[in-house]
Amino acid sequence: MVELALHGGPAAAEGLSFPSWPQCTEQSKENILDALETEAWCRNYSDAEWVDTFEERFSDYQDAEYGIAVSNGTAAIEVALRMLDVHPGDEVIVPPYTFIATASAVTELGAVPIFADIDPDTYNLDADAVAEQVTENTVGVVGVHIAGYPMDFDELLPVVEEHDLFLVEDAAHAQGAEWRGERVGAIGDVGTFSFQASKALSGGEGGMVVTNDDVLAEQGRLVHNIGRMDGKVYRHYELASNMRLSEFQGALLCAQLDDLDDQLATRRRNDERLRAELADIDGISPKPQDDRITARGYCLYDLKYDPEAFDGLSRDDFLEALSAEGVPASKGYVMPMYKQPAFARNVVQARVPANASVPTYRNMFLPGVEEVTSTNISMSHQVLLAEEGGMEAIGHAIRKVAENVDILH
Numbered sequence: 001m002v003e004l005a006l007h008g009g010p011a012a013a014e015g016l017s018f019p020s021w022p023q024c025t026e027q028s029k030e031n032i033l034d035a036l037e038t039e040a041w042c043r044n045y046s047d048a049e050w051v052d053t054f055e056e057r058f059s060d061y062q063d064a065e066y067g068i069a070v071s072n073g074t075a076a077i078e079v080a081l082r083m084l085d086v087h088p089g090d091e092v093i094v095p096p097y098t099f100i101a102t103a104s105a106v107t108e109l110g111a112v113p114i115f116a117d118i119d120p121d122t123y124n125l126d127a128d129a130v131a132e133q134v135t136e137n138t139v140g141v142v143g144v145h146i147a148g149y150p151m152d153f154d155e156l157l158p159v160v161e162e163h164d165l166f167l168v169e170d171a172a173h174a175q176g177a178e179w180r181g182e183r184v185g186a187i188g189d190v191g192t193f194s195f196q197a198s199k200a201l202s203g204g205e206g207g208m209v210v211t212n213d214d215v216l217a218e219q220g221r222l223v224h225n226i227g228r229m230d231g232k233v234y235r236h237y238e239l240a241s242n243m244r245l246s247e248f249q250g251a252l253l254c255a256q257l258d259d260l261d262d263q264l265a266t267r268r269r270n271d272e273r274l275r276a277e278l279a280d281i282d283g284i285s286p287k288p289q290d291d292r293i294t295a296r297g298y299c300l301y302d303l304k305y306d307p308e309a310f311d312g313l314s315r316d317d318f319l320e321a322l323s324a325e326g327v328p329a330s331k332g333y334v335m336p337m338y339k340q341p342a343f344a345r346n347v348v349q350a351r352v353p354a355n356a357s358v359p360t361y362r363n364m365f366l367p368g369v370e371e372v373t374s375t376n377i378s379m380s381h382q383v384l385l386a387e388e389g390g391m392e393a394i395g396h397a398i399r400k401v402a403e404n405v406d407i408l409h
């Protein structure tokens with residue numbers, strides 16, 4: 001039996017270094033310098049080009065007709081909800097397994113987030129659970145392609161259509177992901193992306209709203225730019241905030257986009273390798289493969305951990321042993337969103353109209369998300385950019401832990 005690194009043995013990933021993220025490239029430096037030297041540092045300047053170029057390139061990349069670059073992924077959801085005319089007191093259905101922005105963007109508009117449970121296998125919204133939460137106040141759904149794994153449009157779109165709701169795709173994790181051959185983002189009414197530092201396409205900060213609807217796109221353009229029409233600096237047609245992306249980030253994102261396809265191809269190759277490694281290990285399973293997902297994206301890479309198969313070894317102890325083997329992993333989102341202090345303390349009540357009906361979030365229990373938050377293990381997408389031997393080292397590390405469970409208790 002090979003000795004665990006935790007007990008002084010050689011680490012399974014010894015000699016390997018998993019890549020850091022984000023990555024500075026020569027093209028990134030060149031583009032940023034160019035933006036600097038033009039002295040057109042704001043997209044409202046007539047000779048500013050980088051944000052325009054990035055909008056065009058990225059919306060095209062995601063198979064969307066229109067793209068509006070914004071300052072971050074949270075702002076992108078707020079703009080999307082404004083485009084769709086969400087009003088204070090409206091109810092918007094969201095998943096409880098996501099980053100808080102998916103739900104807090106709803107309360108920023110004075111609307112009420114209603115949590116519907118997720119499918120514990122895919123971690124995405126469960127369409128039946130969504131249907132159960134629809135009331136006369138429901139105006140739409142913000143679904144998330146969590147960890148770049150597209151939501152089930154075949155199940156979700158009929159529910160949305162039946163109840164005449166909008167669908168926003170929070171695609172913060174899903175750059176390059178495809179459903180039945182079409183990139184995600186504009187399959188629903190509006191899609192939103194984040195380019196924050198941890199995302200698979202990063203400008204440090206940044207976001208984009210995409211849509212195929214010209215009227216919605218025009219509204220998005222207005223509300224992301226303090227109600228201005230393009231080129232009319234002191235004429236405002238809406239009361240709105242400033243959520244513009246800077247020219248430096250536009251320049252950086254153009255450079256990073258050049259590399260996205262190659263990086264996604266590496267991640268997908270390594271995803272396959274890792275699946276092959278894990279195939280014969282009980283108790284640790286990647287998300288199911290689904291032919292309708294013609295390409296997945298990556299942000300976190302999630303695995304389901306079953307302590308029973310590891311002789312009752314707790315997830316914390318498993319992660320500690322894995323980390324000693326040189327494999328970086330975490331628990332991912334640690335609690336259902338309704339348990340976050342901001343929801344459990346009912347801060348929402350103060351942000352919505354007094355007559356709005358707000359769930360008692362702290363009393364909620366949705367079994368799918370409760371299961372996922374207690375069994376999930378996540379690795380960051382850059383782990384899938386590892387050099388030759390990286391996925392084999394992860395498999396080796398997990399096998400070592402499995403073989404040594406009796407001495408880990």
Ligand SMILES: Cc1ncc(COP(=O)(O)O)c(C=O)c1O
Pocket residue numbers: 072073074075098099101102144170172173194195196205206207
């Ligand atoms: C699912 C999801 N939605 C929205 C956001 C918000 O993006 P940003 O951090 O760019 O505001 C994030 C960011 O982590 C996210 O993970």
